[in-house]
Amino acid sequence: MTGQPVLSVNDLRVSFATRDGLAPVVNGLTYQVAQGETLAIVGESGSGKSVSSMALMQLLPTPPARVTGEALFEGRNLLTLEEPEIRKVRGNKIAMIFQDPMTSLNPVRTIGKQLIEPLELHRGLTGNVARERAAELLDAVGIPSARERLDDYPHQFSGGMRQRVVIAMGICCEPDVLIADEATTALDVTTQAKIIEEIKDLQDRLGMALIWITHDLGVVAGVADTVVVLYGGRIMEQAPVDGLFDQRRHPYTRGLLASLPVPGRNRPKKLNAIPGLPPDPLRLPAGCPFSPRCVHAVEVCRSDRPDVRWPLDDHAVACHFDPEELYA
Amino acid sequence: MTEVPTVAHRSRLRTTVETVLRNRLAVVGLIILGALIVTAIFAPLIAPHGINEIDIANRLSGPSTDHWFGTDDVGRDVFSRVVIASRVSLQVGLISVGIALALGVPVGLLSGFYGGKVDSILMRLMDILFSVPAIVLAIAIVAALGPNLVNAMIAIGIVYTPIFARITRGSVLSLRDAVFIRAVRSLGANDARIVISHILPNVIAPIIVQTSLSLAFAILAEAALSFLGLGVQPPNPAWGRMLSDGRGFFQQAPWMAIFPGLAIFVTVFAFNAVGDGLRDALDPQQRSVIEARGAGE
Amino acid sequence: MATVTGFIARRIGQMILALFGVSVIVFALIHFVPGDPVRIALGTRFDPDVYDALMKRSGLDRPLLEQFVAWLGSAVRGDLGVSFRSQQPVTGLVLERLPATLTLAGAALFLAVGVGVPLGVISAVRQGSKLDYVATAASQVGVSVPDFWAGIMYILLFSLTLGWLPPSGYVSLFDDPAGWLSHLILPATAVGLVSASIIYRFVRSAVLEAFNQDFTRTARAKGLSSRRVLWDHVLPNAWIPIVTVIGLQLGFLLGGVVVVEILFAWPGIGRLAFVAVGDRDFTLLQGTVLYIAFMFLIINLLVDIIYGWLDPRIRYD
Numbered sequence: 001m002t003g004q005p006v007l008s009v010n011d012l013r014v015s016f017a018t019r020d021g022l023a024p025v026v027n028g029l030t031y032q033v034a035q036g037e038t039l040a041i042v043g044e045s046g047s048g049k050s051v052s053s054m055a056l057m058q059l060l061p062t063p064p065a066r067v068t069g070e071a072l073f074e075g076r077n078l079l080t081l082e083e084p085e086i087r088k089v090r091g092n093k094i095a096m097i098f099q100d101p102m103t104s105l106n107p108v109r110t111i112g113k114q115l116i117e118p119l120e121l122h123r124g125l126t127g128n129v130a131r132e133r134a135a136e137l138l139d140a141v142g143i144p145s146a147r148e149r150l151d152d153y154p155h156q157f158s159g160g161m162r163q164r165v166v167i168a169m170g171i172c173c174e175p176d177v178l179i180a181d182e183a184t185t186a187l188d189v190t191t192q193a194k195i196i197e198e199i200k201d202l203q204d205r206l207g208m209a210l211i212w213i214t215h216d217l218g219v220v221a222g223v224a225d226t227v228v229v230l231y232g233g234r235i236m237e238q239a240p241v242d243g244l245f246d247q248r249r250h251p252y253t254r255g256l257l258a259s260l261p262v263p264g265r266n267r268p269k270k271l272n273a274i275p276g277l278p279p280d281p282l283r284l285p286a287g288c289p290f291s292p293r294c295v296h297a298v299e300v301c302r303s304d305r306p307d308v309r310w311p312l313d314d315h316a317v318a319c320h321f322d323p324e325e326l327y328a
Numbered sequence: 329m330t331e332v333p334t335v336a337h338r339s340r341l342r343t344t345v346e347t348v349l350r351n352r353l354a355v356v357g358l359i360i361l362g363a364l365i366v367t368a369i370f371a372p373l374i375a376p377h378g379i380n381e382i383d384i385a386n387r388l389s390g391p392s393t394d395h396w397f398g399t400d401d402v403g404r405d406v407f408s409r410v411v412i413a414s415r416v417s418l419q420v421g422l423i424s425v426g427i428a429l430a431l432g433v434p435v436g437l438l439s440g441f442y443g444g445k446v447d448s449i450l451m452r453l454m455d456i457l458f459s460v461p462a463i464v465l466a467i468a469i470v471a472a473l474g475p476n477l478v479n480a481m482i483a484i485g486i487v488y489t490p491i492f493a494r495i496t497r498g499s500v501l502s503l504r505d506a507v508f509i510r511a512v513r514s515l516g517a518n519d520a521r522i523v524i525s526h527i528l529p530n531v532i533a534p535i536i537v538q539t540s541l542s543l544a545f546a547i548l549a550e551a552a553l554s555f556l557g558l559g560v561q562p563p564n565p566a567w568g569r570m571l572s573d574g575r576g577f578f579q580q581a582p583w584m585a586i587f588p589g590l591a592i593f594v595t596v597f598a599f600n601a602v603g604d605g606l607r608d609a610l611d612p613q614q615r616s617v618i619e620a621r622g623a624g625e
Numbered sequence: 626m627a628t629v630t631g632f633i634a635r636r637i638g639q640m641i642l643a644l645f646g647v648s649v650i651v652f653a654l655i656h657f658v659p660g661d662p663v664r665i666a667l668g669t670r671f672d673p674d675v676y677d678a679l680m681k682r683s684g685l686d687r688p689l690l691e692q693f694v695a696w697l698g699s700a701v702r703g704d705l706g707v708s709f710r711s712q713q714p715v716t717g718l719v720l721e722r723l724p725a726t727l728t729l730a731g732a733a734l735f736l737a738v739g740v741g742v743p744l745g746v747i748s749a750v751r752q753g754s755k756l757d758y759v760a761t762a763a764s765q766v767g768v769s770v771p772d773f774w775a776g777i778m779y780i781l782l783f784s785l786t787l788g789w790l791p792p793s794g795y796v797s798l799f800d801d802p803a804g805w806l807s808h809l810i811l812p813a814t815a816v817g818l819v820s821a822s823i824i825y826r827f828v829r830s831a832v833l834e835a836f837n838q839d840f841t842r843t844a845r846a847k848g849l850s851s852r853r854v855l856w857d858h859v860l861p862n863a864w865i866p867i868v869t870v871i872g873l874q875l876g877f878l879l880g881g882v883v884v885v886e887i888l889f890a891w892p893g894i895g896r897l898a899f900v901a902v903g904d905r906d907f908t909l910l911q912g913t914v915l916y917i918a919f920m921f922l923i924i925n926l927l928v929d930i931i932y933g934w935l936d937p938r939i940r941y942d
Contacts, residue, residue, distance in 0.1 A: 059845055091847035098846075103839035108861045108935070117857075118847045169847065353765065455639075456646030459925075460918045463880030464898070468914050471902040472654035548771050552884050555773055556899060571774060575888070582781055589774030597769035604765075 005032035006209045007056075007094075007177050012069035012079075014048070014055050014233075016281075022066075023281035026052045027233040027289075029069075033177065033209040033226075038200075040212045040224035040241070042256070046278045048233035049213045053179045055079070057094060058086045073177075092122040095170040099182035101162035105154040111165050112150030115172065122173045137168040142198060160191035167195070171202055178203070179211045184219065196223055217256055221245065226314075229253050232279045232289025235308065239315040249311065249323040251294045288319070296326050347609035354605025360598035368414045375408035380563050388581040398583040400573065406584060409565040410591050416566045417595065420481050420550040420559070421543045427485025428492050428542060433535065435489070436496025441504060441519070441527070451497070454490040462487045462545075463552055470558045480559040484549045488542050495538050499531035533610040540603030544596045551592045567592050636929050640922045647918040648700065651911050652693050675712075700915065708901075708909040715912035719894060723916075725795055726893030729816070730875075730882050732809050736817030737824055737878070738871060745828025746863075750855065752833065760825065767822025772881045776815035776888045783811060793890040812889040816881040820874050827870040831863040838862065864935050872928030876921055 014026040026048040033039045043049045054060050055067045056078055071078040073094065078086065090096075098104045106114060115134040119125045125133055131150060138146035141164040154162055163183065170178055180199065184192040196219065203210050212223050220227055220241065227244045229237040229252060237250040244253065255274040276293035285291055291301040306320045317323075348354050367374060377395075383403030391398045397406035439450040457465070469483035503509065504527075512526055553559040554568030562569070567588040574585030708715055748757040784792035790811055796804035835841065836859055844858045883895030890896075894913055901909040 057846060059842065087848045087850060089848070090845070091849075096846045098839060098843060100839060104843045106840040106844070106858050106862065108865075109857070117844075117849060117853075121848055166843075169843075452642065452646070456643050456650065458876075459643045459647050459922055460914065461876040461880035461883075461921060463883055464895075464914060464917050467883070467898065467902060468651065468654055468910065471910060544769065551771055552773065555884065556887065556902075558902070568773075571777065575777065578777075578781060578785055582785075585774075585777050585781070589771065589777060592771050592774060593769055596771070597766065600765065600769050 004034060006035050006073070007211075008032045008070075008072040009052075009056070010070040010072070012052055012055060012071065013067070014051050014060065015066050016064050017066065018064070018282070021282055024284065025233050025281050026055065027284075029230070029233070029235060031228050031235075031238065033211060035176070035209055036203070036207050038203070038210040038212060038223055038225045040214065040220045040227045041230060042214060042217060042220055042227060043230035044215055044278050046281070047230040049215075049230050050181050052230075053096065053181055053211065053213060056179070057090050057096060058083075059090075059096075088122070091118040091169075091175075092173045093175055094177045094179065095173070095175040096179040096181065097166050097170040097183050100186045101159060101166050102154070102186075104166055105162060107154055110151050110153055111157070112152075115150070115165070115169055118169065118172050133172075134168075137172050138165070140202070141165070141168045143168075159187055160195065163187060163191075163195055164198070167199060167202070171206065171208070174206050175208060177209045177211065179213065181213045182215070183212075185214065185216070192219070193222075217260060229256070232284055233281070234289055235316070235318055236290060237315075237317050239312075243312070243315050247315070247323070249315070249317045250319055251296055251326065252290050255293075296321070344606075344609045348602075348605045351605040351608060353601045357598040357601030357605065360594060361602060364414060364418065364595060364598065367411055368418045371412050371415055375405075375411045377405035377408040379409050379412050379565055380404065381408075388577065390581070391583060397587040398581065400570075400581065400584050401577055406570075406587055409570060410567065410588055413565040413567050413570065413588070414591065414595075416477070416554075416560050416564065417547050417550055417592070420477070420484065421546045424481045424484035424546045424550070425488065425539060425542050427482065428488035429535070429539065431485070432489040432492025433496045436493040436498075437500055437527070437531075439493065440497040440500025443504075447497075450493070454493050457486070457490045462549065466549055466553060467556065467558060470553060475558040475561065477560045477564075480550060480553050483553070484546050487549070488546065491542065492535065492538060495534050496531055499534055500527055503527055503530055537603055537607040537610055540599055540606055544599035544603065547592065547596055547599070632933050633930060636926055640926050644919060644922055647922075648697060648915060649693075651914050651918075652696060708906055715909055718897060718909065719912060719916050722892055722894045722897050725891060726882060726886070726895060728798075728809065729812055729886065729891060729893060730878050732813035733817035733820060733878050733882065734871075734875065736813055737820035737874060740818075741821040741824030742828050742867065745825045745867075746832055746860070748825070749829045749832035749836065761829070764822040764825045767818055768826070770819060772815050772819050773884045773888055775818065776812065776885055779811045779815055780889075793888075795891050812885045812891055815888075816878060816885050819881065820878055823877070824867075824870060824874060828863070828867050831866040831870075832859060834866075835859040835863040861935075865932065868928060868931055868935060872925060872932075875924045875928075879917060879921060 009029060009031050012026055012029040013024065015022050015024040017023075025046075029048070029052050031039060031041075041049045041052070051060065055065070056071050058067075058079070058081070060067065067079055069079060073089070076085075078089065078094075081089070105111065112131065112134055115137060116125070116130045119130050119133055123133075131147075134150055135146040138149065143149060143161060143164055149157075154165070157165065163186075167183075170180075178199075183199070184195050187195060199210070200223065202208070210223075212220070214220060224241045227237075227239060227241050228235055229244075229250065231252050236252045237244065239247070245257070252274075255272075258272045259274060274293055279289055279292070285302055287300070287302045287304050288294070288297070288306050291297040294301065300320055304320070306318050308316050308318045310316050311322070319326075348358075381404060383399065385403065386395070386399050387401055387403040389395065389399050395405050395407060397410060400406055400409070435450050435454070439447045460468070466480075466483040466487050469486060470479050473479040473482065509526060550559055550566070551568035551571070554566035555572045557569070557572065559568060560566040570588035571585050571592075574581070574588070577584055708718060711718070744760050748754075748760050751757055780792045783790045790807050792811075794808055796808050798805040840862075841854060841858055844854045849857070879895075882893065883898065885891065886893045886895040887899050894917060898910060898913040898917070901907075901913060
């Protein structure tokens with residue numbers, strides 16, 4: 001961590017009231033991000049990664065969802081802010097961009113209007129001034145003929161362009177934190193790489209903290225400073241990116257890395273998938289959530305929740321055993 | 329040893345039935361329908377009087393222990409007539425929807441699967457049928473063919489064919505390019521096999537929902553037709569016709585019109601309730617043919 | 626063609642095609658009738674001279690195809706033949722009755738949209754509230770009620786029992802506005818409430834669906850208030866299916882109006898068609914059905930145009 005944390009999340013818990021009971025989706029998530037730092041939150045679908053971020057900005061409908069914990073930003077707990085207050089934060093101090101650019105944009109409104117909305121709301125820009133600024137933003141994210149394209153509709157843009165528009169909407173008020181939830185998953189590999197580059201560029205220029213949510217470890221390597229690995233709504237491992245890839249102490253992280261397909265002629269015949277299925281929030285084991293699928297699991301894993309240990313100052317693992325014991 | 333968790337496997341039929349049963353309104357609808365079917369089947373046994381038992385002395389009398397729904401202008405027991413008429417309504421409903429299914433689903437399958445010219449022609453045909461409001465078209469058909477029970481069934485069946493065609497076609501279109509179809513095709517399945525064994529089972533859900541809803545409308549349509557004198561002919565009782573007869577005796581004997589209408593209402597309500605329950609269970613995101621209309625043009 | 630005019634032109638072309646198809650069917654239906662239509666229509670008032678004149682006039686003695694072409698030709702020019710019964714031009718008879726039907730259909734539509742749309746939106750926004758519950762239950766009932774039975778019940782209650790409103794008949798707006806309204810209320814409500822229930826259910830589900838879309842999430846994430854999210858994002862997307870369902874309801878309304886006209890002795894086209902059926906007056910029936918189809922298609926055309934205006938994606942297809 002390179003300085004004071006800009007956002008500090010403590011013991012975030014989110015559960016959903018379903019017909020079949022209370023489903024705990026996020027179970028005690030704790031992390032910090034500093035200015036200019038990039039934190040990657042990695043997990044499978046259903047690991048609670050998206051839900052945790054949406055909870056930060058109170059974007060979850062609170063009858064079915066129950067949120068507890070702390071998310072400290074500018075000295076206040078985001079989770080307990082009143083509606084008018086949290087609205088001032090959304091899109092302004094903390095911005096979130098989502099996965100599918102086709103559905104994330106309103107199909108019946110011009111992108112100009114959609115871009116101007118936050119400018120109007122948070123910066124009080126109107127009329128031509130707002131349009132100018134919007135055109136500048138489109139320019140900044142690499143959209144040609146920005147001024148003319150303000151009056152176009154989302155379906156008139158390609159996938160990569162649309163995502164750039166979404167990014168422009170996200171950074172338009174120069175937020176302190178940008179949360180990118182699977183922002184490049186729906187794009188092809190080349191566009192993915194370009195977009196990642198552009199976001200990192202913007203991050204440098206604006207000094208934003210970046211929270212990158214993904215299931216793709218390959219992306220993580222190129223983007224993150226610190227990585228948090230989630231499973232069953234809990235942190236399994238947390239480390240600086242190099243440390244994670246070099247030392248991969250948690251069995252789940254190992255499994256994830258091992259399952260990455262290896263290009264080249266001497267590939268193994270089979271892909272190494274982690275056996276089993278993602279956990280059902282309604283049926284989590286009492287102990288370690290990964291225990292049903294862990295090849296090293298023993299009785300204590302299933303019955304007792306492992307504490308978070310810190311073998312190194314900046315590297316945490318939630319496992320009953322030391323990696324030396326497991327991988328000797 | 330690693331314990332690999334599995335997801336409990338419940339058959340789709342079972343989940344559907346469970347969801348429907350959880351919906352109280354749908355359950356009420358099912359009970360009513362059950363009662364209706366029993367009534368229709370055992371009608372002659374249930375009706376205390378004959379449908380043409382004329383009893384002038386007791387004409388236009390109100391509900392009593394002997395005549396639960398009162399008597400009509402020539403002394404016939406309204407209750408018995410309503411009960412017997414249930415057979416007509418159910419018959420017309422089932423057969424006309426059967427016709428609509430038999431015509432509409434194959435058209436939709438062919439249209440969606442083959443696309444191109446076949447699709448254009450068939451859909452134009454369906455559009456033409458759609459161009460005339462349902463009742464008007466039914467009236468015109470019955471007028472041409474002659475007013476009787478069979479023609480009423482045919483007319484309603486034809487009128488509701490386009491809806492089934494549309495729904496089937498819509499579902500087929502969304503499946504046609506699905507990966508699993510390509511997989512099956514690459515295994516050598518021919519067109520007929522693909523359509524019957526693979527596509528049809530997946531489009532059944534919206535068809536089932538529409539069937540229940542169409543049954544409701546078919547019964548309404550039959551009632552409208554017989555109200556206008558274009559359905560079953562006297563002396564056979566039909567709910568719509570009884571309504572029409574009752575009009576002339578509003579002031580003296582309102583029960584002549586109230587009870588048959590109530591019967592229609594309850595029946596239609598039951599079919600709608602069950603249909604809604606089915607829709608929620610089978611496909612909560614089903615965009616009805618009405619919403620799909622724009623996309624299909 | 627990526628222009629609005631191109632879009633309209635194509636829709637008009639489709640409409641003409643459909644109209645042609647309808648005329649074929651209508652024409653064919655008449656000729657399905659076993660026996661001699663003119664003779665049947667004249668019935669007991671059979672008169673050889675009238676018979677001959679009618680035969681000539683309607684050209685039923687000529688081959689089928691020729692008849693059709695001739696009929697179509699004159700239909701395009703506005704001449705739909707002559708009623709067998711009254712020997713008056715069909716077109717005139719229809720146009721005479723048109724205002725009454727349009728008034729009734731318009732009033733019913735006004736009621737249906739005026740009740741159905743706002744209630745649907747409110748119920749969707751306040752999903753799960755008492756209002757939502759009650760309105761949805763009421764719509765369940767409303768959808769299942771046969772409009773003619775509802776009409777009968779209204780007459781029973783409001784006319785015969787309470788005596789508030791007249792049970793039947795039509796009064797022109799220009800003669801007596803109050804009378805016009807009081808005569809209009811019951812029939813319009815009979816048809817309109819059923820339609821309102823259908824529209825309510827669709828509007829509610831359309832708005833709910835729009836609420837669950839990703840772009841709504843984006844809008845909220847930008848910090849927009851619930852009100853702005855509703856008016857600027859949710860509703861503009863919900864208008865599209867809403868307009869479609871209203872458009873289709875027009876067809877339903879026209880059909881419902883037919884039956885209700887008969888019930889309330891409302892002198893409209895529906896009643897005319899019914900009388901034509903009873904009289905076996907086939908040219909009249911032909912003309913009436915064609916007119917109804919024509920009106921219906923024009924309305925659908927208008928709905929499609931509005932649809933294209935609301936949804937920019939459609940304009941470019």
